[in-house]
Amino acid sequence: MIAQEFTVDLHAPLAFQVGHLGEAYDQWVHQPIVCKESPRFFKSDFCEFLTRTVWWAIPVVWLPVVCWSISRSVLMGCTFPQVAVMVPSGMFIWTLLEYIIHRFLFHIKTKSYWGNTAHYLIHGCHHKHPMDGLRLVFPPAATAILCIPLWNLSKLVVGPLMAPALFGGELLGYIIYDCTHYYLHHGHPSINSARNLKRYHMNHHFRIQTLGFGVTSSFWDWILETLPPKI
Template sequence: MVKQAFAVDLNKPLVWQVGHLGEAYDEWVHQPIVTKESPRFFHNGALEFLTRTPWWMIPLVWLPVAWWFVSSSLNYTDIISPYHVAAATAAGVLGWTLLEYSLHRFVFHMRTNGYWGNTVHYLFHGCHHKHPMDNLRLVFPPAAATLVLVPVWNLMKLILPDCYAPAFTGGILVGYVMYDCTHYYLHHGKPIQGLTHDLKRYHMNHHFKLQDMGFGITSTFWDRVFGTLPPTKPAKKSN
């Protein structure tokens, strides 16, 4: 256990405090506070506003953008058929699942101990682990998501033909919308049985028990592939 020399005052804006935790940050941020209250991040009202995003903003903002990308590929129907556009879009959705896993495991769960590393980590993901039921900081603000989308789009233009790159990118955005809406539901919905019930239990296990495993949100597929699937409890022996 790392000795915590700095104490965060939860009654004051948090973002500029957490960096001072140094090596104690990782332990602090993984001690969740389970409340629906939304802590204040910044003194500045404009910055504070940008950190709060209701879940319905995600489909509202990104589904039209996804359609614009897909329709851009439909402009190439003299080269490819609509079926090929649909296939590229579906491939983008599947590609998102790998991106979802990779970002969550290697970026959002990166260990930091310096002032700016802790601060940036807290803004992108640490705040979600500290306050997992904060419903206004559960989905990604559009401005932050744009920081990921721009390099992804530029990469797709480099590695894919012009007719396929927009549809594939649109599929990635559709996958992202599915991810963020699913993530919100896993925290605030109350599924009784079935797939969503299993996913909720799986994700809550990631938050409250094994935070270095179970990085998939919409599925457990990549956790199975890369060996980060949480272990199941051994069966009880019968007498």
């Protein structure tokens, strides 16, 4: 596509091309290409490798961290009723963070070269190539960076004793989110609730990309008035 006398070559590494689109980037990135092939981002094979993540890496890497984190609260003297409150609370907190990150970071408007480039690598690539199964879940390195403020938030909210259990719940919520997200794109749900959720998310990708920011549910879209109109 041509914007400001620049044409994106889809057969060449994309990461350092998209910044040249300037103000036209937002329109370009929200015109999806529906195919399961993974476009190349970088010339470097190592950098390219870091951008690709199989979905099952998420539970394999992070479920042990969830178990370890919750066990830390127990070993420090947190009671089982307290843990039973903290873990679901953490999962609920994640649903709000999921919404906030998706709405205000992933869908931020950019037009500068580096702004467009960063946005494309963070989320724009997912809207341009929504069926790319290797660029759908968060790379573990990116999640590890996100865990730092999440851990600090947990300590701030409930203190050091219960923070590991709350953090474990938040991380468990993230795992459910990322696995659900992958399933909504590549699964074939037979249960009505799952089918409706898939339809809801596909509506965000292919119909109204400025609404419907919830992935695991539409709860916060309903609360914060970003529900898309019914089809």
